[in-house]
Amino acid sequence: MNLVEFFDNQIVLKSDRVLLRPLAGSDIDELEKISYTDGLWEYGRRVKNRKDLEDYIGFCLDARKSKTLYPFVIIDKLDNKLAGIRCSAG
Template identity: 45%
Template sequence: MNFEPVLENKRVLLQPLQQEHLQALLPVALDPSLWRIGLQHVASEQDLEAYIGKALGERAAQTSIPFVIIDKKENRMAGSTRFMGLSLPHKKTEIGATWITPALHGSGLNKAMKFAMLQYAFEVMELNRVEFKTDELNTQSRNAILSLGCTQEGIFRHHMITSTGRLRNSVFFSLLKEEWPDVKQRIFGKYDF
């Protein structure tokens, strides 16, 4: 199992996250709007260093595959995402911890990135299930996940505690291996990735 793959299509390049990406990611990560509705909060270089350190620790434990997102169209570092909660015995993972500079929201970058990750999860890793979860209050994220062809499975009440101490209700979504061929054609077939 490759825990440092490089994923790429015409629009996006996903490279394995490294501590050396700290300075390039910092201007993106310091945008407070990214952390308004989130479990974590990055407000300083030290916060981002800890965030990256945690992600790299999860990769070393083989439960996460973190990436930096590079927008090839804009030729710029755009944020970070990861496969997380990876369980090879159960052939499942979650795509999450995604944050993209607000300047590129709605640009198609997120859809290109999710396509690359879903294609890798189902066609290379041969997983049975990819999960997504988001804060019940994060309407933008919920709509984006639904636009990927995912099924909303339910809401886990008081599922997590955010960095501000708020009890978060988490909305769970999934996409299954059997659904991927249809979703690949129906949702992503109209794009030129």
């Protein structure tokens, strides 16, 4: 698979516990529910409000279009809820 094919595919990765699927703009409301929790301070909070979250998601989606990063949402399969986001290099 070449780089163009990589970014054009809808990649889904899964294990018994976790599912990773491509980030979509429509994920923002579910991501917002977990974005401002105090536990994120331990890992370095990137977003402090809705505008920050919109900017970060926009950055990730733009990076996929430009074929520099591949953004995934992380879903906890035990409760079928979004647990986070990850932008990964291709």
